[in-house]
Amino acid sequence: MTINNIKSICFYALFLIIVTNVQSQVHNKKWESITNKEEGSWFASNEAKEIAENVLLYQRNIGGWEKNIQMHKPLSDDEKQELIDLKNSTKGCTTDNGATYQEMIFLSKMYRQVPDERYKKAFLLGLDYILEAQYNNGGWPQYYPLRKGYYTHITYNDDSMVNILKVLEEIKNKTNYFSIKPSEEIIERAKIAFDKGIDCIIKTQYKQHGVLTSWCAQHDENTLAPAKARAYELPSLSGKESAKIVLLLMTLENPSEEIKIAVNSAVKWFEKVQINGLREDRIYNEKGKIINKIMVPDENAKPIWARFMELDDNTPFFCDRDGIKKATLAEIGAERRNGYAWYTNEPKEVFKKYVKWKKKYTVSKDKIETVKKN
Numbered sequence: 001m002t003i004n005n006i007k008s009i010c011f012y013a014l015f016l017i018i019v020t021n022v023q024s025q026v027h028n029k030k031w032e033s034i035t036n037k038e039e040g041s042w043f044a045s046n047e048a049k050e051i052a053e054n055v056l057l058y059q060r061n062i063g064g065w066e067k068n069i070q071m072h073k074p075l076s077d078d079e080k081q082e083l084i085d086l087k088n089s090t091k092g093c094t095t096d097n098g099a100t101y102q103e104m105i106f107l108s109k110m111y112r113q114v115p116d117e118r119y120k121k122a123f124l125l126g127l128d129y130i131l132e133a134q135y136n137n138g139g140w141p142q143y144y145p146l147r148k149g150y151y152t153h154i155t156y157n158d159d160s161m162v163n164i165l166k167v168l169e170e171i172k173n174k175t176n177y178f179s180i181k182p183s184e185e186i187i188e189r190a191k192i193a194f195d196k197g198i199d200c201i202i203k204t205q206y207k208q209h210g211v212l213t214s215w216c217a218q219h220d221e222n223t224l225a226p227a228k229a230r231a232y233e234l235p236s237l238s239g240k241e242s243a244k245i246v247l248l249l250m251t252l253e254n255p256s257e258e259i260k261i262a263v264n265s266a267v268k269w270f271e272k273v274q275i276n277g278l279r280e281d282r283i284y285n286e287k288g289k290i291i292n293k294i295m296v297p298d299e300n301a302k303p304i305w306a307r308f309m310e311l312d313d314n315t316p317f318f319c320d321r322d323g324i325k326k327a328t329l330a331e332i333g334a335e336r337r338n339g340y341a342w343y344t345n346e347p348k349e350v351f352k353k354y355v356k357w358k359k360k361y362t363v364s365k366d367k368i369e370t371v372k373k374n
Contacts (some may be wrong), residue, residue: 026047026072027072027073027074029072030070031069031070031071031072031102032098032102034051034071034072034106035098035102035103035105035106035109036105037109039109039112039113040113041113043109043110043112043113043114044113044114048110048113049110049114050074051071051072051106052106052107052110052114052116052119054071054072054073054075055071055103055106055107055122056118056119056122057075057080057083057084058071058083058103059103059122059125059126060086060087060088060089060090060093061087061088062090062093062129062145063093063100063125063126063127063128063129063130063132064090064093064094064095064099064100064126064129064130064133064144065093065094065099065100065103065126066092066093066094066099067092067094067096067097067098067099068097068099069099071103071106090145092143093129093143093144093145094142094143094144095130095133095140095142095144095155095160095161095163095164096142096143096155096157096158096160097158097160098158098159098163100126100129100130101163101164101166101167103122103126104123104126104127104167104178107119107120107122107123107126107180108123108177108178108179108180109179111123111179111180112179119180120180123178123180124180124182124186127167127171127182127186127190128186129144130164130167130168130193131186131189131190131193132144134193134196134197135154135200135221137154137196137200137203137221137224138193138196138197138198138199138200138201138203139154139155139161139197139200139204139219139221140154140155140160140161140164140197141153141154141155141221142155142157142160142218150218150227150228150229150230152221153218153219153220153221153227153229154200154204154218154219154220154221154224155217155218156215156216156217156218156219156238156241156242156244156245157217157218157229157233157241158241159241159244161197161201162241162244162245162248164197165194165197165198165248166248168190168191168193168194168197169194169248169251171186171187171190172187172190172191172194174187198249198252198259200224201215201245201248201249201262202258202259202262203224204216204219204224205262205265205266206226206237206311208237208311208312208314209312211265212261212262212265212266212269213237213265213266213269213314214237214238214239214242214245214266214269214270215237215238215241215242215245216235216236216237216238216241217229217233217236217238217240217241218233226311230321231319231321231322231323232318232319232320232321232323232336232340233308233319234308234317234319234323234325235311236308236309236310236311236317237269237273237308237309237310237311237314238307238308238309239270239273239305239306239307239308239309239343239344239346239347240305240307240341240344240346242266242269242270242347243270243305243344243346243347243349243350244346245266246262246263246266246267246270246350247349247350247353249262249263250263250350250353250354250357255361257363260361260362260363261363263354263357263361264358264363266350267350267351267354269314270305270347270350270351272314273305273306273309273314274303274304274305274347275303275304275305275306275316275343276301276303277297277298277299277301278295278296278297278298278301278304279295279296279297279298279301280293280294280295280296280304280343281293281294281295281296282294290338291334291338292334292337292338293329293337293338293342294330295328295329295330302345302348303345303347303348304343304344304345305343305344305345305346305347306342306343307341307342307343307344308342315327318331318332318336318337318342319332319336320332320333320335320336321335321336329342
C-alpha cells in the first residue's frame with residue numbers, strides 16, 4: 001500500500017468521524033432547536049433532507065402533526081411503514097407544545113433552499129388544518145378533531161393559540177417570513193381567522209372586580225370563562241401564557257382602542273403581581289436531571305411571576321395531581337414540584353417592548369373609564 005493510499009484512507013476515516021460527530025450533535029438536540037435553526041445552507045444538506053422526509057411521514061392526511069415527537073431522529077423501515085399506515089388517522093393531531101407550528105416553520109426553511117413541491121404541499125395542508133380547527137368565536141382547541149375533555153377549551157397554554165396567530169399574521173401580511181406563498185383566497189381566509197382570533201383574545205381577558213387583568217391558560221369554549229385543564233392546572237390568571245399574548249398584541253399595526261386598553265391593562269397587572277426578592281434554585285443529579293427546586297430569599301433577585309394566580313386576588317398557588325391548592329412550592333410533592341414550570345420571567349420581555357409601544361400608541365382616559373364601568 002502506497003503512502004498516498006494510506007493518506008486517502010486516513011482522510012476518509014477522518015471525514016467519516018467528522019460527519020458522524022456532526023450528525024450525532026443534531027440527533028442529540030431537541031426538535032424545537034432544529035426548527036429554530038437560522039435559515040441557511042444547512043437546510044439544503046442531505047441531513048436536512050432526510051429529516052424533512054420524516055416530517056412528511058409524520059404529517060397526517062388531515063394536515064396536523066402529533067406533539068412531543070423528535071422528528072429528526074432516524075426511523076427504521078418498520079417505523080416508516082407504521083407512519084404510512086397511520087396517515088388517515090386523525091388521533092393526536094394538535095397545536096399543543098409547538099406541534100404543527102414547528103413542522104410548518106421547518107418545511108418553510110427547507111423550501112427556501114430546496115423547492116420540493118412536497119414541502120409546499122405539506123405546509124399548505126398544515127395551514128388549512130389550523131384554519132379548519134378554529135372555533136366560530138375565534139379560539140382554537142388544543143386538539144383537532146376535537147378530543148373529549150379539557151382539550152376542547154380555547155388553549156393559550158404553552159402558547160398554542162399565540163403560535164397559530166403568529167403563523168396567520170405572517171401569511172395575511174404577506175411577509176417574507178415563510179418561503180411558501182398561499183393563494184389569495186387562502187390569504188383572505190388567514191386574515192379573517194386572525195382578526196377573529198384577536199377578537200377572542202380581547203373577549204377572554206379577565207376582569208377582576210371590574211378591572212381588566214390577564215388571561216387563564218385555557219378558557220371555556222362556550223362561556224369564555226377561565227377553565228380547568230389537568231388536575232393541577234386550575235382556573236387562574238397566568239403569569240406565563242399572558243406574556244406571549246401581550247407580546248402578540250403589541251405587534252399589531254394601528255391597534256384599536258380595545259387592543260390598546262388590553263395591553264395597558266395587562267402591563268399594569270404584570271407590574272402589580274411581580275414577585276421580588278425571591279430566587280429559584282435547582283439541584284441536579286449526576287445525569288443532569290432536576291431532583292429539587294428550592295425558592296430562596298434574595299434581595300438582588302430579578303422579578304419573577306407565578307404561573308398560576310387566584311382569580312379574585314392574584315395570590316400564587318401550587319398543586320399536586322390531587323388538585324389541592326398549596327401556598328408554596330415546597331408544599332407539593334417532588335414529582336410536580338420538579339416536573340413543571342411554576343414560575344416564569346417571560347413578562348420581562350413585555351416590559352422591554354412596552355416602553356417603545358406606549359410612546360407610539362396612547363389610549364384615551366374616557367375609553368379606560370368606559371371599560372371599567374362595563
